[in-house]
Structure formats: structure tokens, C-alpha cells
Amino acid sequence: MYHSVQAYHDDPYQVTVRPDRFEHQLRWLHRHGRRGVSMRELLRRRRSGHDARLVGLTFDDGYADFVTEALPALVRHGFTATVFVVAGALGGWNTWDDPGPRKRLLTATQVRQVAAAGMEIGSHGLHHVHLPGLGPTELAEHLLRSRGALSALAGGPVTGFCYPYGDAGPRETAAVAAAGYEYACAAGRELPAGPLTLPRTFVGDRDTPPRLYAKLARHRLTTGRVPV
Template identity: 40%
Template structure:
């Protein structure tokens, strides 16, 4: 059985606005949490790396205490507040970016960002330091409420823009608000994602798959003792990732990566 805590963060700031406040964490709290993880022997991985290792790609296996840190939406404070702390602890992480909310989205702007958001340059800088950038839809709608064509557009436009602006394949995503359905997950797979995160804090049942990975919310009310209990297993989601699905999905990523390189003339 594979047990991997997957943590979900949003904004990292001392001065959140009313909308982002409940889901935000203080930089000092994040620092304390990272220090705890380092001292306790956890090995942080990006979500993409976790999935690759589960498939023993290149023969690299999972470390003893794997953990994945994810940051939703793409707040500007990821670059100014979270990234320096992650770099200090040499921790990778995954950022799920809503492309229509990007600060300099320009003609691609869509939806209503909740706060100052990352620019494309900041997202690229993060990616260059080992941060995985994943998808989070284009305009942050409730994906399960959208008709087919709009749903496909939300997924494909997001993935296409991220890959175009960052120059790397995008293989993972998180559902806005955590909402998905069997229909949404089918489209997510067709769009070329091989792993996707939901939000629920419950222990994953056997029916959960790699397109509905449960995460543990870390927010302003999360004390360090709650955090420790969660990551050490008493309240942590257990995921039963099914290799059959992973392997199939990873082939798509391999093709995508090859396709991208070929377009640029690197292969």
C-alpha cells in the first residue's frame, strides 16, 4: 500500500484579502511546516515525479517518506513568499495555475482572479528552480457544470497556454474547487493529463484513481500540531494509486514531451 500525504496550499501571505484569507497560510507557518518535514525525514516530490516514480520510470523508486506539496491558483505570493522558503529547504512543489488569471494574461484573461497573481515570467522562474507547473483550468469554473465543448476548451486552452508559455509539458492538474465527475475525468484524460487532484480531506477509498487524488488542506487555522498529526498518518489521505492507469497515462505524457521537442527542433 502506498501512503502519500498530498498537501494543498493556496495563498502564502501575512496580509490576505477577505476572499483568500480562510485558505491562506502565513509565511512563518509554512516555514515551520517545511522545517518539520525536513527534520522528520520526508522527501518532497512534485506530483509528476511521484507518478513517474510509482511507475518506476528510469528505475527510480519512491523514497521512504514521500510527500507532495501543491499550491492552487497561482498567487503572486507563491513567487515572493513561498518560493524562497522552498528553495531554502531545497523542496520541490507543484503549482496548479489558472491561465486566464495570470497577471499579464492580456487577451487570454478570463474569470475573476481573487488576488494578485503570478506573471508568466514569475511562473517560468519558478519552473526553472524545479517547481512543477500543473493545470487548474483556464478561467476557474466548476468543471462538472460545463457542457462538453466548454469543458474541453477549459482544459485544452489551459494546458496549451501553459506548455506554450513555459516551454515544458504539462501533465498534471487540479480541479477548481475540487469538483469533478466521471465525465470531467474522461475529458481530463483525453486532454493529455495523467494525474489530477481533488480536494477532499477524507481517506481515499479504493475507487479513487490517479485522476481524483485526494489532498489534505493546509490553511490559516492549521496549527503545527494538526499539521504533524495529518502528515504522520492519523488524518492523512491514503491513496491507492492504480498502476494500470498510471502506465497508460504516462505514455501520453511521453508522446507529448516528444511532440514538443520535435516542434522546437531539439530531437
């Protein structure tokens, strides 16, 4: 689970990875015979029993630096990834990270560019809000409108969702399924693992090879799976 890849001075929420660290992390995967892939590809390969050595790479929030920093590095290594985009904030800023540093979000044109480069576009909602705080009608509209808008930009169906803030309970997972999503990624909460609550491992700027080894081992112990 990544967020932003960018040079920085201040990052109170620890969502940013420096480009050189990101490059080192991708090299670490490559050296160990692993290939980073989108969630769409990972789940497809898993269904057929051919997911060995694959690691799902996800980027939450849809930061514009994915195009300038993350995408070129992924392409160099022959990797793909899933970018979870906030559909109602295209070309805007990460206003939910107050008082953290402002980061520009992907524009509609950049979302098309990312999809054309072979990356998967997923939904991070219409707005970056806590889903449990929405009423039933508002929740359904939030999920459907974001999926429709992003499908139009991606040039194909958007089948993946990521819960803002990791907020997901039975009501939210049921609504995600009803909106037509095939899978959803969770974070930060202990939830029963399933296609609508896929567990992920946070990767940050401090994650050197020893820490990555530790996170791989911890993820295997808690989920029995290779990290996504």
C-alpha cells in the same frame, strides 16, 4: 494542498498561510526526514517504488505570492512543488473569492520563473469555473487551451490538472484524460482515489505540529498513502 503564502489580516476562506508558519511547516517536514516534492516527481518515484519519505506539495490558483514568499522557502529547504495555474487569468486577481481579499495572480513572466526554478506547472483550468457546468465542447476546449498555454510558458508538457472547487465526476475525469493530462488532483469531495482523482490534505495557517501529526494520521487511515 496550499494556496497562498502571505501576511494577512482577513481571510474568510482560510486559503492563506503566513510566511513564518509556512517556514515552520517546512522545517517540521525536514525534521521528520521528509522531503517536499512536486506531484510530477512524487508520481514518477512512486512508479519505481522509491517514494518513501516524499510528500507532494501543491499550490492551487497560482498566486503571485508563490514567487515572493513560498519559492524562496522551498529552495532553502531543497524542496520542490507543483503550482496549479489558472491559464486565462495570468496577471489578474482571484475574482472567484468574492467577497474575500483580492490577491494578485502570477504573470506569464512569473510562471516562466517558477518553472525555471525547478517547480512543476500544472493547470487549474482556463478560468476558475465549476467544470460540471460546462458543455462537452466547452469543457474540452477549456482543458486543452489551458494545457497548451501553460506548456508554452513552462517550456515542456503540462501533465497535471487540478479541479477548480474540487468539482469532478466521471465526465470531468474522462475529459481530463482525453485532453492529455496524466494525473489530476481532487479536493473537498469523496471520490474513488485514482490517478485522475488524487486525494490531498489541506494545510492552513492554524496547522501547528500537533495538527500536522493528526492530519498525517487521518490521511493514512483514509487513503493508505502519505499526504499529497
